[in-house]
Amino acid sequence: MSEQGEQQEQQEHDQGQDQGQEPPGGPALGRLLQDLASEMHLLGHGFAGASGLHTTDVQALLAIMRAAPESDRSSSGGITPGRLGEELGLSSGAVTAVLDRLERAGHIRRSRDTADRRLVLVHYLPGAGRMAAEWFAPVARRTETVRAEFTPAELAAVARFLGRITGELADLRRAR
Numbered sequence: 001m002s003e004q005g006e007q008q009e010q011q012e013h014d015q016g017q018d019q020g021q022e023p024p025g026g027p028a029l030g031r032l033l034q035d036l037a038s039e040m041h042l043l044g045h046g047f048a049g050a051s052g053l054h055t056t057d058v059q060a061l062l063a064i065m066r067a068a069p070e071s072d073r074s075s076s077g078g079i080t081p082g083r084l085g086e087e088l089g090l091s092s093g094a095v096t097a098v099l100d101r102l103e104r105a106g107h108i109r110r111s112r113d114t115a116d117r118r119l120v121l122v123h124y125l126p127g128a129g130r131m132a133a134e135w136f137a138p139v140a141r142r143t144e145t146v147r148a149e150f151t152p153a154e155l156a157a158v159a160r161f162l163g164r165i166t167g168e169l170a171d172l173r174r175a176r
Contacts, residue, residue: 060098078121
C-alpha cells in the first residue's frame with residue numbers, strides 16, 4: 001500500500017475513534033457479514049416463494065441475468081447451461097431440471113448460439129426482470145437510504161472490502 005493510502009486509512013480510523021466508533025474486528029465483522037448474508041438469503045427465499053420458484057431456480061435466474069451485457073441490462077444476455085452448472089455447482093441433470101422449470105414459468109428461453117450452432121444459450125426474458133425489480137424495489141430504496149448516510153470515501157472502502165471478500169470466497173468455493 002502506498003504511503004498516501006496508509007495515511008488516508010489512518011485518518012479514517014482516527015475519525016472513527018474521534019466519533020466513539022471503533023471499527024468491528026474479526027468476530028464482530030464476521031457476524032455482521034453472516035447477518036447480511038442471512039437476510040439476503042431470506043429475501044431471495046421470499047422472492048422464490050412469491051414467484052412459485054425453488055431457491056435454486058432463483059439463484060439460476062440471477063446468474064442468467066448477470067450474464068446479460070453490462071452495457072444493456074434490459075437485453076437478454078446468454079449463458080451456456082454448462083457455465084451455469086459450474087457457477088451454481090449443479091450437475092448437468094440438475095441444470096436441465098432448473099432450466100425446464102424456469103422456461104415453463106416464462107422466465108427464460110433457450111436458443112442456439114448464432115456463431116456456433118452446437119452451443120445452447122440461456123437468456124432471461126424481460127418479464128422476469130420486471131418481476132424481480134418489483135419484488136426487490138423496497139430493497140433498493142432501503143439500500144439507497146443507508147448509502148446516503150456514508151461519505152464517498154466510506155463507500156469506496158465498503159465497496160473495496162465487499163468486492164475483495166466476495167472474490168476471495170468465490171475463489172475458495174471453486175477450489176473446494
